Amino acid sequence: MAKTADHLFDPILLEAFLAVADELSFGRAARRVHLTQPALTRSIQRLEQQLNTKLFERTTRSVGLTHQGAALLAPARQVLEAHHAAHQSVVFADEGLTGRVRVGFPGPSASDAVGRLVRAVRHERPGIEVALRSGTLGYEAAEHLVNSELDIAILRWRHRPVGVSSRIIGVDQHVVLLPTDHPLAGRDSLSISDLRDEDWIVLDAHGSPLLETFWGACQREGFVPRLTHRAPDAWTAMGLVAAGLGVTINYDATYRKVPRDGIRVIPVSDHLVSHARLAWRTEDSSAAVREVLRISEQVMPTVTP
Incomplete structure (x- = not known):
C-alpha cells in the first residue's frame, strides 16, 4: 500500500471514511458528517487515491469494506482520537485547565496555606500540576520569581522587587x-x-x-x-x-x-511588623498561573494589615 505522508492522516478524510465504515451507507454517513452525498463520495475517492487502494466494495444495493479498508479501521480511530486529544490539550492549556505551576514557600510557617491551595487546585483544575519547593525564603524566593525559576511564592520582604506583584495573605505575630x-x-x-x-x-x-x-x-x-x-x-x-x-x-x-x-x-511584645505575601511575576502570561492565582483568592484571601 503506497503512502502519501502529507495526506495520510487528514482527519477530515478519516472521519468521512469511518462514517461510511460504520453506517455502510453513503446516504446515512453523509448525514452523520453533515456533508452532501457527492461531497462525501469525493472525500472517500480522495483518500483511496492517496492510499492507492480501494477501501470499499460498492454496488447499487450495498456497501462493504475491502480487506484494506478493514485494516485501516483501527489506525483511523487512533489518529482521530489523538487529533482530538491534541486539540483539547491546546484548548485546555489556553484556558488554564492544564499546565505546571511552580510554587515556592518558606516551610512550616506556610504549610497550612500551601496545603489548602494544592487541595483547591486539584479539586477545581485537576489538569494543573502544582510543583512545590520548600525552603525558599524572602529575597531568595523573590529572585527565583524574577528569574522564572518559580511562578508563585509565599514570602515576606521589606522591599518589593521590580517586576513582581503581590498581595498580603497574613499578618505575622x-x-x-x-x-x-x-x-x-x-x-x-x-x-x-x-x-x-x-x-x-x-x-x-x-x-x-x-x-x-x-x-x-x-x-x-x-x-x-x-x-x-x-x-x-x-x-x-x-x-x-x-x-x-x-x-x-x-x-x-x-x-x-x-x-x-x-x-x-x-x-513578642515589641511591635514588629511583618506580612506574609503571595507573589508572582507581574507580566506572567501563563493561563495556568492565572488560574492558580484565581483559586488562591478563595483559600488565601487578601488580608488588610
Whole structure:
C-alpha cells in the first residue's frame, strides 16, 4: 500500500471514511458528517487515491469494506482520537485547565496555606500540576520569581522587587522560643530587650526578612545580640533551643501545629511588623498561573494589615 505522508492522516478524510465504515451507507454517513452525498463520495475517492487502494466494495444495493479498508479501521480511530486529544490539550492549556505551576514557600510557617491551595487546585483544575519547593525564603524566593525559576511564592520582604506583584495573605505575630526550664519561660509575653543577655540561635538564611526585623529590633533597644548558633531551618533551631543552647525568634505560624516538647513559645511584645505575601511575576502570561492565582483568592484571601 503506497503512502502519501502529507495526506495520510487528514482527519477530515478519516472521519468521512469511518462514517461510511460504520453506517455502510453513503446516504446515512453523509448525514452523520453533515456533508452532501457527492461531497462525501469525493472525500472517500480522495483518500483511496492517496492510499492507492480501494477501501470499499460498492454496488447499487450495498456497501462493504475491502480487506484494506478493514485494516485501516483501527489506525483511523487512533489518529482521530489523538487529533482530538491534541486539540483539547491546546484548548485546555489556553484556558488554564492544564499546565505546571511552580510554587515556592518558606516551610512550616506556610504549610497550612500551601496545603489548602494544592487541595483547591486539584479539586477545581485537576489538569494543573502544582510543583512545590520548600525552603525558599524572602529575597531568595523573590529572585527565583524574577528569574522564572518559580511562578508563585509565599514570602515576606521589606522591599518589593521590580517586576513582581503581590498581595498580603497574613499578618505575622513574632514569637520567641525558650527552653522550658528558662527563668523567663513562665512569662505571657517578652520584649526583645528582656533577652539582651541571651545566646541567640538564628536561621542561616541570607537576606531573610525575619533576620532584618530581628536586627532592627535589637538596634532600637541598643544592643548587639550574641549569636552562638546558625540553624539551617526552623526545626533545627527548635531542637537547639530544647537542648538548652539558646533562644530563637520566628513567626507564630511556624510552630502553631508542631510538638513543643522541651520548649516554650512566647509572643513578642515589641511591635514588629511583618506580612506574609503571595507573589508572582507581574507580566506572567501563563493561563495556568492565572488560574492558580484565581483559586488562591478563595483559600488565601487578601488580608488588610
